[in-house]
Amino acid sequence: MDILQKIMQQKAQEVAIRRGQVSEAALLQRVKYAPPTQGFAHALLSRAQQGQNGVIAEVKRGSPSKGRIYPEHLAWQPAQIAESYRANGAACISCLTDETFFMGHDAFLQAIRAAVACPVLRKDFLYHSYQVVEARSLGADAILLIMAVLETPQAQELEAAARELGMDVLVEVHDERELEQAHELKTPLMGVNNRNLKTFVTDIETSFRLAARMEKGRLAISESGLNTPEDLARLNEAGIFSFLIGESLMRGGEPGGALAQLLGREVV
Numbered sequence: 001m002d003i004l005q006k007i008m009q010q011k012a013q014e015v016a017i018r019r020g021q022v023s024e025a026a027l028l029q030r031v032k033y034a035p036p037t038q039g040f041a042h043a044l045l046s047r048a049q050q051g052q053n054g055v056i057a058e059v060k061r062g063s064p065s066k067g068r069i070y071p072e073h074l075a076w077q078p079a080q081i082a083e084s085y086r087a088n089g090a091a092c093i094s095c096l097t098d099e100t101f102f103m104g105h106d107a108f109l110q111a112i113r114a115a116v117a118c119p120v121l122r123k124d125f126l127y128h129s130y131q132v133v134e135a136r137s138l139g140a141d142a143i144l145l146i147m148a149v150l151e152t153p154q155a156q157e158l159e160a161a162a163r164e165l166g167m168d169v170l171v172e173v174h175d176e177r178e179l180e181q182a183h184e185l186k187t188p189l190m191g192v193n194n195r196n197l198k199t200f201v202t203d204i205e206t207s208f209r210l211a212a213r214m215e216k217g218r219l220a221i222s223e224s225g226l227n228t229p230e231d232l233a234r235l236n237e238a239g240i241f242s243f244l245i246g247e248s249l250m251r252g253g254e255p256g257g258a259l260a261q262l263l264g265r266e267v268v
Contacts, residue, residue, distance in 0.1 A: 002198045003064055003101075007125050008149050010100050015128050027133045031165060040119035040142035040168040041189055041219075043091045048219055048241040053232060056121060056170075056221070057085035057259055058094040058246025059112065061103035065200040068103070069246075071253040078108040079115035084256025085249075086118045087268040094121040094244060097138070106138050113139030121170060125149060132161040142168040145185075147178035148197055159185050170221065170244075179210050188219050191244060195224035204231060208238050229262055 001009075047054035059078045062068040070076065082093045095112055096104030104124070113120055122140035126132060127149060135143045143162050145155050159169045163186070171182045172191040182190060192210045195202040202225035211220035222235050223244040232243065249258040260267040 003200075004149060004197050007098070007101055008127065011125050011127060011131075015130055018134070019130055024130050024133055027130070027137045030137045031133060034136065034139070037136075037141040037166040037168075038117075038119040040092055040121060040170075041187070043119050044221070044242050045188065045219055047091055051236075051241060053236070053263060054091035054242045055089065055259065055263065056092045056094045056242075056244040057082075057090035057249060057255070058096070058123070058244060059085075059108060059255075060094075060096050060246035060250050063247070064101050065195075066247065070250045074253050079111040081250075081255050082112040082116045082118070082120075084254075084268075085259055086116055088256040088260040089263045089265050090118060090259060091242075092119045092121060092142075094123045094144075094246065097122055097124045106134075109138045109140060119168075126158060127154065129158065129161045132158055132167075133165065135162075136165040136167055140167060142170055142189075144170050144172060144191070146172045146197075147181050148172075148174060152181045152184050155181070155185060159187060172223065173210060174206065176210070176213065179213060183215055183218075188217060189221060190214055190218045191221040191223050193223045194226075204234075207235060207240060211238060211240055226262075229264060232262065 044054040059081050061070050095109040096102040097106050098104045119141040121142045122135040123144050162169050169187040170189040170191050172193050173179045173182050174193045192207045194204050194206045204225050207222040220240050221242040226245050227248045249255040257267045
């Protein structure tokens with residue numbers, strides 16, 4: 001059993017428990033009174049159309065492949081990290097909510113939403129409509145759909161559920177087969193994960209290869225393995241101006257400053 005299978009097995013257990021605690025109908029009632037979503041897709045598309053880099057800066061404490069990423073001796077303050085990202089040029093924020101494998105938590109997303117005036121993505125392994133409603137109730141403006149763990153009809157159903165609740169969708173692919181499936185969705189946001197989620201090998205060339213195969217009207221978003229201004233400049237030359245970056249920003253303990261340096265900005 002590879003790591004993705006383990007994660008999805010865990011998710012099935014989580015969803016079963018959560019549905020027993022709070023029904024989907026009860027979550028939908030909460031959502032009725034939630035503030036309107038902020039435009040996640042618009043924040044990225046508007047920058048890309050102007051030839052400006054749009055970064056989805058990720059609040060990421062750890063991962064299965066790297067263990068703990070954010071320095072252990074520093075206080076963990078996700079809302080402050082997200083605000084530092086916003087102040088230093090992030091277009092959007094991504095927040096891990098998976099507890100078991102990525103050291104995330106729903107409360108981190110809630111804290112970020114309450115404190116930061118920036119569109120927020122719930123990054124988790126979604127497969128059930130309950131998780132989509134849950135994302136909206138937590139304050140997410142967008143959800144991630146990972147084609148490596150979804151069949152096309154399943155992804156279409158989740159996308160429709162998200163759109164009905166006013167959320168945008170970022171669909172993630174790693175190879176040509178997944179890209180072909182993703183083209184069946186309506187979202188313009190196409191994330192290319194440079195990291196193979198089964199082997200954890202990272203290759204930035206994946207972004208160049210798959211972006212060139214995307215349908216017109218889709219926005220390529222390069223994810224994983226982006227560490228230097230030179231990486232971004234190379235992708236810019238290929239017409240890619242949108243990125244999801246987490247690990248390289250978090251590792252040094254000053255995520256906002258690291259983002260400013262990556263974007264060639266003054267640190268705030």
